[in-house]
Amino acid sequence: xxxxxxxxxxxxxxxxxxxxxxxxxxVGGTVAGVLNKSQGRIETVHDDALTxxxxxxxxxxxxxxxxxxxxxxxxxxxxxxxxxxxxxxxLAKKKSHFLTIGYTDEAGQQQAIVLEVPSGDIRALLVxxxxxxGRRVEYQDEDARRAGKGS
Numbered sequence: 001x002x003x004x005x006x007x008x009x010x011x012x013x014x015x016x017x018x019x020x021x022x023x024x025x026x027v028g029g030t031v032a033g034v035l036n037k038s039q040g041r042i043e044t045v046h047d048d049a050l051t052x053x054x055x056x057x058x059x060x061x062x063x064x065x066x067x068x069x070x071x072x073x074x075x076x077x078x079x080x081x082x083x084x085x086x087x088x089x090x091l092a093k094k095k096s097h098f099l100t101i102g103y104t105d106e107a108g109q110q111q112a113i114v115l116e117v118p119s120g121d122i123r124a125l126l127v128x129x130x131x132x133x134g135r136r137v138e139y140q141d142e143d144a145r146r147a148g149k150g151s
Contacts, residue, residue: 020045022125025116026054027098033057042115044128050101052113061103061113066133068102068112071126072140097122101129 021043028036031052040054049062074096099122101113117125126137139145 021051021053022121023118024052024099026052027114027116029113030111031059031113034059042125044125044132047132050129050132061101063133065103065105066101066129066135067104067110068100069126069129069133069135069137070100070102070140071122071137072098072100073143074098095119099125099129 021041024040024042026034026036026038026040031054034054034057038054040052043051043053048064049060050066052059052061097117097119099115099117101115103111103113105111129135130137
């Protein structure tokens, strides 16, 4: 009994790990065959390319082909929640974090991927992409700069 409990506790972190990469929402772009508003994952663990997986389709973008990294922040009030639940929601703001990755495909054509990234993952993803692509992130405005750099 104790041995099986110890084995279960040892395997618990592996079971909680889930899929690799960062959960994202593909908002739009030029990736053929992918529907807008599709859930997916982006992985930056490889040394030579990032991998975007959406609905069992994987797209590999070599870091050397990335020519634009842009981060933007959309802030909106929670009107629906304020009407349905409590007026206190008018004080709260919903922040959506968007990352645009521009790259050149094998045919030499400019392509773009626009992703919505959860707030808890955006900073690590931006730092990883800057380090691996050698490109600086362009911020859409000062609010995005503060949110992306954590200052």
